[in-house]
Amino acid sequence: MSSQDSAEFSHTTVLLDETVAMVLGAKKLADVPKSSVSGVYVDATFGRGGHSRLLLEYLADDAVLVVFDKDPQAIAVADELAAVDRRVKVVHDSFASLTDSLTRLGIDQVDGLMADLGVSSPQLDDGARGFSFMRDGTVDMRMDTSRGEPVSAWLARVSADELADVLYEYGEERHSRRIARAIKAMENYDSTLALAETIKQAHPNWQKGKHPATQSFQAMRIFINNELGDVDEFLCQSIDALKAGGQLAVISFHSLEDRRIKQFLQKHSRGQYEEDAHLPMPPIRPKYFGKPKRVAPSDQEVKANPRARSAWLRGAMRTDVAFEK
Numbered sequence: 001m002s003s004q005d006s007a008e009f010s011h012t013t014v015l016l017d018e019t020v021a022m023v024l025g026a027k028k029l030a031d032v033p034k035s036s037v038s039g040v041y042v043d044a045t046f047g048r049g050g051h052s053r054l055l056l057e058y059l060a061d062d063a064v065l066v067v068f069d070k071d072p073q074a075i076a077v078a079d080e081l082a083a084v085d086r087r088v089k090v091v092h093d094s095f096a097s098l099t100d101s102l103t104r105l106g107i108d109q110v111d112g113l114m115a116d117l118g119v120s121s122p123q124l125d126d127g128a129r130g131f132s133f134m135r136d137g138t139v140d141m142r143m144d145t146s147r148g149e150p151v152s153a154w155l156a157r158v159s160a161d162e163l164a165d166v167l168y169e170y171g172e173e174r175h176s177r178r179i180a181r182a183i184k185a186m187e188n189y190d191s192t193l194a195l196a197e198t199i200k201q202a203h204p205n206w207q208k209g210k211h212p213a214t215q216s217f218q219a220m221r222i223f224i225n226n227e228l229g230d231v232d233e234f235l236c237q238s239i240d241a242l243k244a245g246g247q248l249a250v251i252s253f254h255s256l257e258d259r260r261i262k263q264f265l266q267k268h269s270r271g272q273y274e275e276d277a278h279l280p281m282p283p284i285r286p287k288y289f290g291k292p293k294r295v296a297p298s299d300q301e302v303k304a305n306p307r308a309r310s311a312w313l314r315g316a317m318r319t320d321v322a323f324e325k
């Protein structure tokens, strides 16, 4: 797939300067001279490379930037960048493979890890990908179209109860049971617009300014791409992947993700006793990260790019303090 196939779909990068500053461990980007930073960095969600391209401006000639994406169209764009910038190494895989993929590249630990979670605008804007309830396409929703099962195949075999559980858990959809029954009564899942209309008709409580299928589409997308499981893996592996002094910076777009990142950073930035009543001397939980940081987009950014309104950037520095009493 050539990146030209997707060139008509562009992505406006969210929290651009803030994320690159955080991953470089700087208060603001203006403090960092261009082309000055050596070391190894990771962009776990390349997309169209907005964060990567800005980070590369600050990296020195001998630095390395490893970029991940699940999406073959994003990878086509990343390959083009790697062809003209030898600092860039491309991994077509989930960021849940972080430490294994780094090992395969001969990299032990890195100086900075950034991720901008969720879907990109090109994925949403291309109806054929099946992510959007505004544009028609088959109900696919896979980020990695080279493997796995599209939502349409899953819907055809799942029970109404299992579907309702997914809508409730990943979409926080209060009317999950009746929506699931209506979806299961459909003849096929060839059309995102038909699916959205079915959900709309089954939904008893439309909110102004919000399509009634919003939460159900989010839920199916999160489920089919194992989004929360991948985020948990990534966060967990970031502990081993980051050097002491290395920086983690993660952008999330909904509360299910943001809560996980917040709780992960809280848990690992406090040295605490593990709660294990069976042990006479409970082991001490290591303190892996420094004080968690949180950044929201400016009003100006939200005005210019409404997609930024629900974004949160969180991160922290990997410390070398292993234990704290």
Ligand SMILES: C[S@@+](CC[C@H](N)C(=O)[O-])C[C@H]1O[C@@H](n2cnc3c(N)ncnc32)[C@H](O)[C@@H]1O
Pocket (backbone or CB within 6 Å): 011, 012, 013, 014, 044, 045, 046, 047, 048, 049, 050, 051, 052, 068, 069, 070, 071, 074, 093, 094, 095, 096, 116, 117, 118, 119, 120, 121, 143, 230, 231
């Ligand atoms: C919000 S976009 C990133 C946009 C990017 N920062 C930019 O400025 O162009 C999220 C990207 O992450 C990718 N992605 C989502 N989950 C992933 C995962 N578990 N592993 C690898 N890539 C993932 C998606 O395919 C999508 O391209």
